[in-house]
Structures are given as C-alpha cells and as structure tokens.
Amino acid sequence: MTVFYLAAKLLTFPGVFLKAFWEHCTLRLLRIPVEDTSFLQANELFGHIEHDLITGLRKNALFCFLPGLINAAFSAPLLFTSSVNLFYFGTGARDAATGLTSIMFFVYIIMFWVGVSLLCNTFPLFEDALQLKDKLFSEKTGTAAKVFLSVPSAIVLVGSFLERYGINVLLAGAFTAALISYSVFTAAII
Amino acid sequence: MKRFEAPSFSIPKDKRFCARCGEIKKQRFFSPNEDFCSPCREEMLRTRPRWYAYPMLAAVLVLTAAALWIAAFTSAAAVNVCEGRRLVKEHRLYDADGKLENAQRIMSEKEERLVEKFPGLSSYGWFSAGFHTLASRYDLMAQTDSRIEAGYAIEKDLDVGSLTSRQLKRLQGYIDIRGTFEYVSDNLSKITEEYEISSPEDIPLEEMFKRLDEIGASNPSDEKSGYIEYYKASVAQYASGGFEETLPHLDKMIKLLPDEYNMYLNTLYEHGKDTGDYKKLIEECAKVTARNRNSVDIYAISIKAQINSGDLDGAEAACEELRRYNSDCPEYYALLAMCKLRRGDIDGAAEICSLGDSANGEQISTMFNQLLSSKNEIERQSERFFLQSFDLTMVKTAVALLQSDYPGANDIMYNQGYTYAYYYSYITGKHDPITQSLIDMVYISARLDGDEEVMSTVKEQFGEPSEKAIRIADKELTLSEVFVDGKEHLF
Numbered sequence: 001m002t003v004f005y006l007a008a009k010l011l012t013f014p015g016v017f018l019k020a021f022w023e024h025c026t027l028r029l030l031r032i033p034v035e036d037t038s039f040l041q042a043n044e045l046f047g048h049i050e051h052d053l054i055t056g057l058r059k060n061a062l063f064c065f066l067p068g069l070i071n072a073a074f075s076a077p078l079l080f081t082s083s084v085n086l087f088y089f090g091t092g093a094r095d096a097a098t099g100l101t102s103i104m105f106f107v108y109i110i111m112f113w114v115g116v117s118l119l120c121n122t123f124p125l126f127e128d129a130l131q132l133k134d135k136l137f138s139e140k141t142g143t144a145a146k147v148f149l150s151v152p153s154a155i156v157l158v159g160s161f162l163e164r165y166g167i168n169v170l171l172a173g174a175f176t177a178a179l180i181s182y183s184v185f186t187a188a189i190i
Numbered sequence: 191m192k193r194f195e196a197p198s199f200s201i202p203k204d205k206r207f208c209a210r211c212g213e214i215k216k217q218r219f220f221s222p223n224e225d226f227c228s229p230c231r232e233e234m235l236r237t238r239p240r241w242y243a244y245p246m247l248a249a250v251l252v253l254t255a256a257a258l259w260i261a262a263f264t265s266a267a268a269v270n271v272c273e274g275r276r277l278v279k280e281h282r283l284y285d286a287d288g289k290l291e292n293a294q295r296i297m298s299e300k301e302e303r304l305v306e307k308f309p310g311l312s313s314y315g316w317f318s319a320g321f322h323t324l325a326s327r328y329d330l331m332a333q334t335d336s337r338i339e340a341g342y343a344i345e346k347d348l349d350v351g352s353l354t355s356r357q358l359k360r361l362q363g364y365i366d367i368r369g370t371f372e373y374v375s376d377n378l379s380k381i382t383e384e385y386e387i388s389s390p391e392d393i394p395l396e397e398m399f400k401r402l403d404e405i406g407a408s409n410p411s412d413e414k415s416g417y418i419e420y421y422k423a424s425v426a427q428y429a430s431g432g433f434e435e436t437l438p439h440l441d442k443m444i445k446l447l448p449d450e451y452n453m454y455l456n457t458l459y460e461h462g463k464d465t466g467d468y469k470k471l472i473e474e475c476a477k478v479t480a481r482n483r484n485s486v487d488i489y490a491i492s493i494k495a496q497i498n499s500g501d502l503d504g505a506e507a508a509c510e511e512l513r514r515y516n517s518d519c520p521e522y523y524a525l526l527a528m529c530k531l532r533r534g535d536i537d538g539a540a541e542i543c544s545l546g547d548s549a550n551g552e553q554i555s556t557m558f559n560q561l562l563s564s565k566n567e568i569e570r571q572s573e574r575f576f577l578q579s580f581d582l583t584m585v586k587t588a589v590a591l592l593q594s595d596y597p598g599a600n601d602i603m604y605n606q607g608y609t610y611a612y613y614y615s616y617i618t619g620k621h622d623p624i625t626q627s628l629i630d631m632v633y634i635s636a637r638l639d640g641d642e643e644v645m646s647t648v649k650e651q652f653g654e655p656s657e658k659a660i661r662i663a664d665k666e667l668t669l670s671e672v673f674v675d676g677k678e679h680l681f
Contacts, residue, residue, distance in 0.1 A: 017246040024239040033226065033234030052225070074250060077257040084268050089320025090357045096324055099349035102315035111257055114250060184356060
C-alpha cells in the first residue's frame with residue numbers, strides 16, 4: 001500500500017511540498033520539537049514532518065487542522081478559476097476567431113493540477129489523526145470540546161485514512177473525469 | 191543549523207540518555223519522559239523547513255495571486271453565462287444572448303487591456319468566455335434568426351481550424367445548411383434569369399417547379415427540399431399575384447423547416463391580409479413564441495393578425511404576455527394602441543403612445559443618432575430595437591391623423607418614418623411590405639398636410655406609393671375606415 005501512497009504523493013507533489021511546509025511552520029508555532037525536517041522519505045512519512053509527541057487537545061487539533069486549511073484556502077481560487085474556465089466555459093487550446101494559441105488554456109490546466117494537488121494533501125498522518133481522536137474522547141476533555149470538534153475530527157480521520165492509501169487521488173481523478181464529461185455532454189447551453 | 195542525523199552508535203533505550211545525541215540528560219527542568227536533552231530540544235524547536243519548499247511556495251503564491259485576479263472578472267462573466275442558461279430555460283432567447291454577449295465582452299475587454307499594456311503578448315490568445323459560450327451564441331442565433339444566418343456568421347467570424355474542436359464541431363452543421371441554401375439559390379437564379387423580362391402571367395409554373403425539383407434530386411435532404419418548396423411558394427406568388435397556389439408549398443416548407451419561421455411567417459401574414467384568414471398564421475406564431483418569448487416581431491405579427499381578424503380581447507391578452515417577457519418594449523405600446531384604435535378609443539390610443547414615448551423615447555433617439563452618425567451599420571441589438579420601434583411611430587401617426595393633426599403626423603413621419611424606410615430598405619436591401627407601409631404613411635401624412643416637398647422626395651427615393659395609400663390620401667377611404675374599422679391594413 002505504501003507504493004500507492006508514494007505514487008499518489010508524487011502525482012500531487014506541489015501539495016506535498018506545501019503541506020509539509022505548513023506542518024513545519026505549525027510545529028514551530030506550537031513549539032513542538034521537529035525530529036526530522038526531511039519530508040521526502042520513501043515511506044509513509046512522505047509529505048509529513050516527523051515531530052515529537054504533541055501534548056494537549058488544542059495543540060493536537062491545531063496541528064491536524066491548520067496546515068490542511070491553509071492548503072485548502074490556496075486551492076480554492078486555483079480550482080475555481082481553472083474549473084470555471086476549463087469546464088464551465090470550455091476554454092480551448094486555440095482562440096476560435098483568430099486561431100492563435102491560447103496560453104491561458106495551459107495555465108488553467110496547471111492551476112487545476114496544483115489546486116487538486118493541494119486539496120489532496122490537506123489531512124495529517126493517520127497516527128496524528130488517531131491521537132487527536134484519543135485526546136478528544138478522553139475523560140479529561142469537556143463536553144463542549146467534544147461537541148464542537150467531533151465532526152471535524154471525524155472528517156480529518158476519514159481523510160487521513162483515504163490519504164494513507166492514495167484513495168483521495170483516485171477520488172480526485174474521478175471528480176476530474178466527471179467535470180470533463182459535464183463539459184463534453186451537458187455544458188452546452190442549448 | 192545542524193541537520194538532525196541518526197547517531198552512528200546505538201543509543202541505549204535508557205530514558206536518562208538523549209535520544210538524539212546520546213548524552214546524559216539534565217532532568218531538572220523537564221519531565222522524566224522527555225526523550226531529548228535540553229540543548230537538542232532547543233535546536234529541534236528552531237529547525238527551518240527544507241530549502242526546496244520555498245520555491246514551491248513562491249510558485250504557488252504567484253499562481254494563486256494570478257488565479258485571484260482572473261477569478262475577479264471570470265466570476266462576472268460566469269454570472270452572465272449562468273443568467274444566460276436560466277433565461278434559455280425560460281425561453282427568453284434574445285435576453286439570454288444578451289447575457290452571453292456580456293460575458294464575452296467582459297473577457298475580451300480584459301484581453302484588449304492586457305495586449306495594450308504588453309503588445310508583445312498579441313501573438314497569443316488570452317481570455318475568452320470559452321467555446322461553450324461561443325457555440326451557444328450561434329445556437330441562439332440559429333433559433334432566433336435562422337440557421338442560414340448562423341452559418342454565414344460562423345464562416346465570417348471563426349477560424350476554419352477551430353471547428354475541429356470537440357465543442358465547436360456541431361457548428362459545422364450550420365455551415366452545411368447555409369451551403370445547401372446557397373446551392374438551391376444559385377441554381378434557382380440560373381432558372382429565374384431566363385424569365386427576368388417575362389411578365390408574371392407568362393411564367394410557366396409547372397416547368398419551373400420541375401426544374402426546381404431537379405435541383406433537389408442530387409443529395410436530397412429535408413433542408414434542400416424545404417428551401418425548394420419556399421422558392422416554389424415565392425415563384426407561385428409572383429406568377430399568380432395571390433396566395434392560392436402559394437400555401438400548399440408553404441405548408442410543405444413549414445413541415446420540412448419549422449425553424450426557418452423568418453422565411454414563411456411574413457408570407458402567411460400577407461396571405462392573411464389578402465384573404466382575412468389568419469388562423470394558420472396565429473397557430474404558427476404561437477409555436478414560435480413558445481420557443482422564444484423574446485420574439486417581439488413574431489408577437490407583433492400574431493397580435494396584428496388577431497386585431498385584423500377582430501379578436502381584440504385575444505390581442506390585448508397577447509400584448510400583456512408580450513410585456514411580461516419583454517418589459518416596456520415599444521412594440522407593446524404600439525400594439526396596445528392599435529387595439530384601442532380598433533375599439534374607437536382614439537384618446538386612449540394617444541395616451542398609450544405617449545406612455546410608449548416616455549418609456550422608450552430616449553432609446554429611440556439614441557438609436558436614430560447612431561443611425562445618422564454611422565450611416566452604414568447598426569449593431570444587431572439596435573437592429574432588433576429598430577424593427578420593434580417603427581410600429582409605435584406608425585400608430586402615433588395614425589392617432590395624429592385621426593385627431594386631424596396633419597402637420598403633427600407629417601412631422602412624425604418625415605422625421606422618423608422616412609428614416610425608418612430609408613434604413614430599413616438599406617438593411618434588408620429590398621423593397622418589402624414593411625418598407626411599403628412606411629412609404630405609404632409618409633405619403634398620406636404629407637399629402638393631407640399639403641407638403642409637396644416631402645411627397646416628391648418620397649417618390650424620388652422610393653418610387654410611387656401603393657394604390658391604397660393614394661385612395662386614402664384622395665379621401666376615397668376615410669381615416670376612420672382605415673385605422674378604426676380596419677378596411678385597409680397599413681400596418
């Protein structure tokens with residue numbers, strides 16, 4: 001399964017780089033020692049920063065959510081702009097009136113790929129997600145925190161699981177195929 | 191900063207020793223469960239991300255900034271496209287086309303500004319509203335004008351190579367239809383050339399029909415047969431001077447080419463004016479307006495037909511439907527005023543004309559200014575407005591004539607009606623019933639006002655007025671008989 005994971009990460013390497021960067025920044029912010037700054041290891045740590053144990057629910061939650069949210073925030077305008085132009089408008093590689101090469105078509109493809117890559121790298125390591133879950137549902141945690149964080153934690157847990165086996169990239173591929181078929185079969189206005 | 195490296199010796203799993211450097215830990219300030227000594231811990235807290243993350247971050251920041259900038263105007267265009275889709279579902283096709291045109295304009299203006307600032311970028315295409323929007327505009331043109339017009343426009347506007355793309359492939363169909371129409375027209379003109387100097391009675395109809403059928407024999411198609419039936423109807427009308435022989439061919443044409451309503455509805459209207467039977471016309475108009483609620487000209491034909499056949503309640507209801515989908519267009523006021531005239535309510539008609547002027551006066555004078563300054567072309571949207579607004583001018587003139595304000599009527603027709611006639615004949619390039627109606631009204635108003643100068647100008651530019659216009663001007667028919675009782679139809 002590590003092979004699938006590594007293949008998925010290589011396909012979405014812009015997201016990998018940025019996710020690791022945000023994780024490192026978050027660890028520095030939370031004053032958690034970073035054990036290994038390298039995130040390009042050919043194992044399940046590819047794209048993640050090896051760090052010391054995170055104590056406390058708040059630090060765990062912040063570490064699990066913040067890097068992913070930043071990646072998602074960057075991916076939003078990229079995906080919006082590229083999807084609208086590529087699939088909703090149906091921008092082509094050539095201008096229809098003049099026959100000139102449309103540079104923006106290729107820019108939109110790159111934007112779309114980078115956006116999808118960022119979105120495919122929004123969840124922490126599965127172990128970190130499990131740790132968050134343990135901290136959240138321990139006896140010391142108040143009811144308010146449990147109520148407020150249970151759904152986001154569940155999302156993070158499921159997301160990390162999917163990321164662990166590269167399934168998120170398959171889902172992204174299916175989503176892209178759906179957008180393409182929408183563009184081909186139904187996007188015509190009449 | 192020293193990079194963390196695994197130690198060369200194996201560190202005993204003894205919590206007294208630092209897991210990083212292997213040295214004994216000073217436990218004073220840290221929990222006994224800490225894995226690292228305090229110097230190592232401090233170093234680990236100050237580590238920096240790997241250098242190769244920074245270029246990627248910079249690239250993503252630049253790309254995101256570009257995406258945000260593009261998203262600003264893309265979303266404006268996307269909103270217009272979205273609105274266009276909604277309007278198509280509501281069968282308001284001209285309004286939908288207007289929205290799609292807005293979307294294209296927003297993107298093309300951005301591209302123009304970019305190329306103006308950086309002329310070196312002009313060798314590439316940059317921003318567009320995409321192939322879906324483009325193809326849809328031609329689809330809308332095919333539905334609102336005709337497929338032949340769409341074919342002409344595609345050939346004129348687009349690069350030939352672009353029609354191979356997935357989204358634009360289907361536009362080739364319109365070019366093929368245009369080709370079929372031109373094939374039929376060209377072959378027809380070779381036949382009609384032979385009878386150019388013949389009088390209508392001498393035209394051998396059966397022989398001509400046979401020769402027209404031969405045109406359709408090679409590569410037969412519904413379109414080819416439909417156009418041939420259309421020309422058969424035209425030839426029959428010219429030869430016989432009436433509509434008896436025309437209608438069977440027109441019926442066949444409608445079955446084969448129901449979408450080419452611009453070709454047959456006016457003929458059906460003229461048939462109705464001639465015979466008083468508007469049933470078929472009203473039915474066909476209802477089908478067209480159901481498909482396109484913005485087809486004001488078709489509403490106008492249908493409502494005039496209802497007025498002429500005496501169904502004033504139906505006509506007024508249709509006027510309200512017209513207004514619902516085409517708010518405050520001048521045609522609504524003109525047609526409602528016509529209904530009032532037919533009810534004998536001249537003051538009511540005058541009031542509605544005045545409301546029509548208030549609602550549209552500014553747009554009408556802007557349009558006239560554009561016409562007078564450009565002299566050659568008016569944009570497609572203006573052309574549509576142009577055709578919608580001349581009825582209001584005609585009705586205003588009729589009201590003025592009925593109120594015995596002959597100078598006022600002459601003034602309106604000379605200032606506006608004459609210009610309409612001039613530019614309408616210029617746009618259509620032919621002298622058709624609408625142009626004739628305008629000339630007739632100009633003539634009648636000038637004649638009743640005693641303005642010889644206008645009368646001679648009209649004759650010079652457009653030729654003689656029609657027989658019915660002369661009879662009205664000679665007072666063989668009263669104005670009331672024409673505009674209230676509908677004994678003659680001038681519009």
